[in-house]
Amino acid sequence: MKITVLGSGYVGLVAAAGFADAGHQVQCIDVDAARVAQLQKGEVPFFEPGLAEVLERVIRGGRLTFGTEIDREHRSSEVYFIAVGTPPLPDGSADISAVHVAARTLRDVVETPAVVGIKSTVPVGTCDGVQAIVDEGARHKLRVASVPEFLKEGTALADFMKPDRIILGVADAETERVLRDLYRPLQLSSERVLVMDRRSSELSKYASNSMLAVRISFMNELSRLCDAIGADIHAIRRAVGSDRRIGNQFLYSGPGYGGSCFPKDVSALAFRARAAGVPLEVVEAAGRANEAQKTYVRDRALSMLGEDVKGKVVAIWGVAFKAETDDVRETPALPLAKALVEAGAEVRIHDPEASANFIRWYNLPVKPFESEYDAATGADLVVVMTEWRHLRNPNFARLHSLMRTPNLFDARNIWTTFELNKAGFSYQGVGTNHGHT
Numbered sequence: 263m264k265i266t267v268l269g270s271g272y273v274g275l276v277a278a279a280g281f282a283d284a285g286h287q288v289q290c291i292d293v294d295a296a297r298v299a300q301l302q303k304g305e306v307p308f309f310e311p312g313l314a315e316v317l318e319r320v321i322r323g324g325r326l327t328f329g330t331e332i333d334r335e336h337r338s339s340e341v342y343f344i345a346v347g348t349p350p351l352p353d354g355s356a357d358i359s360a361v362h363v364a365a366r367t368l369r370d371v372v373e374t375p376a377v378v379g380i381k382s383t384v385p386v387g388t389c390d391g392v393q394a395i396v397d398e399g400a401r402h403k404l405r406v407a408s409v410p411e412f413l414k415e416g417t418a419l420a421d422f423m424k425p426d427r428i429i430l431g432v433a434d435a436e437t438e439r440v441l442r443d444l445y446r447p448l449q450l451s452s453e454r455v456l457v458m459d460r461r462s463s464e465l466s467k468y469a470s471n472s473m474l475a476v477r478i479s480f481m482n483e484l485s486r487l488c489d490a491i492g493a494d495i496h497a498i499r500r501a502v503g504s505d506r507r508i509g510n511q512f513l514y515s516g517p518g519y520g521g522s523c524f525p526k527d528v529s530a531l532a533f534r535a536r537a538a539g540v541p542l543e544v545v546e547a548a549g550r551a552n553e554a555q556k557t558y559v560r561d562r563a564l565s566m567l568g569e570d571v572k573g574k575v576v577a578i579w580g581v582a583f584k585a586e587t588d589d590v591r592e593t594p595a596l597p598l599a600k601a602l603v604e605a606g607a608e609v610r611i612h613d614p615e616a617s618a619n620f621i622r623w624y625n626l627p628v629k630p631f632e633s634e635y636d637a638a639t640g641a642d643l644v645v646v647m648t649e650w651r652h653l654r655n656p657n658f659a660r661l662h663s664l665m666r667t668p669n670l671f672d673a674r675n676i677w678t679t680f681e682l683n684k685a686g687f688s689y690q691g692v693g694t695n696h697g698h699t
């Protein structure tokens with residue numbers, strides 16, 4: 263099928279590459295001319311495992327092209343996907359202005375009847391609004407559908423190609439038929455399509471992300487309780503997660519969730535629910551608990567430096583909001599780095615992919631290091647903020663010999679209290695400080 267994707271970010275580019283790899287003919291457009299120029303030269307604008315290889319293949323095969331405008335050929339696409347950003351506004355609601363701009367572009371340039379699938383995460387009712395925009399003075403019928411995306415940065419391609427479910431929020435049977443056709447190559451092994459109305463589909467995406475955020479916040483609050491009353495969060499996680507009704511995924515305590523989705527989606531859902539007169543107490547609490555966790559981790563790490571932080575040297579290992587991505591949006595490393603800089607510490611960062619983004623986005627006086635050991639040389643504290651694989655088992659003897667003061671704060675609970683205390687480090691995790699795991 264011939265399709266067009268608007269937006270070449272984490273979602274748009276992965277979707278465009280994935281659909282092209284499944285044999286569709288795709289154009290991916292973006293208003294960011296610099297990004298399009300990069301893509302046209304075959305450069306991948308962000309780090310996502312496996313994406314470069316797939317892009318290379320589909321570009322070489324002539325199934326994916328890029329532009330700042332929809333080319334003549336693609337003005338008669340069968341499906342257009344809107345995958346533009348929906349960042350938070352200061353009041354916590356989602357800014358859907360880019361979705362509206364994209365909708366007006368489609369209304370003005372599309373030359374045949376088509377389906378418009380909204381992949382961006384958008385508040386309930388957005389499809390209705392976009393339908394009104396594309397209907398206004400339309401030359402051709404554009405049928406709007408909600409097709410939320412559930413991919414995760416770090417495993418985005420695999421998630422896209424083999425999703426747990428494909429939700430189609432549609433208002434008519436013909437739209438369902440077209441979208442089922444489009445997704446057919448991605449579900450040869452088993453049918454994963456769930457069809458529903460557009461509003462339920464829009465809400466499904468927020469409900470899924472909020473449920474995950476609630477699980478994380480629940481475990482994070484328990485980790486603080488563990489520290490306060492002398493229990494071990496690892497043991498609690500295993501005990502809780504072995505109940506099949508609960509399951510063992512998403513039960514890890516840590517520095518608080520970040521990224522471009524959970525924080526903004528939790529606050530946007532809470533905002534939408536309040537506006538509807540049905541406040542979601544659990545969702546709101548998850549957001550508050552997350553802020554409290556970031557503060558807790560920041561303060562606990564700082565307290566390892568003693569009263570006077572000025573002149574102390576701190577290495578932050580990992581600044582991406584999670585492993586396997588270069589995304590630093592809402593990363594929990596930010597409040598920590600800020601507090602350290604404000605207190606007069608020398609802050610060094612090590613991250614295999616995200617250091618440049620961190621410095622570019624946040625403009626803090628921190629120094630990047632390729633090597634985690636170089637970053638730790640002469641340091642008074644190493645804080646692990648991202649669970650990159652190579653950080654899970656460093657050479658602790660070497661690390662000990664390099665540091666000025668052997669303080670470790672493990673915000674991801676990837677090391678073990680007992681071993682490290684024995685090895686001469688002063689070591690703290692999150693909710694693990696009384697356990698011997």
Ligand SMILES: NC(=O)c1ccc[n+]([C@@H]2O[C@H](COP(=O)([O-])OP(=O)(O)OC[C@H]3O[C@@H](n4cnc5c(N)ncnc54)[C@H](O)[C@@H]3O)[C@@H](O)[C@H]2O)c1
Nearest residue numbers: 269270271272273292293294346347348360364382383411
């Ligand atoms: N990042 C994720 O893991 C993820 C997962 C699922 C859903 N989502 C949702 O998908 C949407 C996109 O997220 P993202 O992380 O890819 O965003 P992003 O910020 O990485 O990319 C958005 C892109 O859209 C472009 N854009 C803006 N207006 C445009 C227009 N009118 N026409 C064409 N391009 C335009 C921007 O220049 C940018 O390159 C958001 O609503 C997000 O909540 C994200």
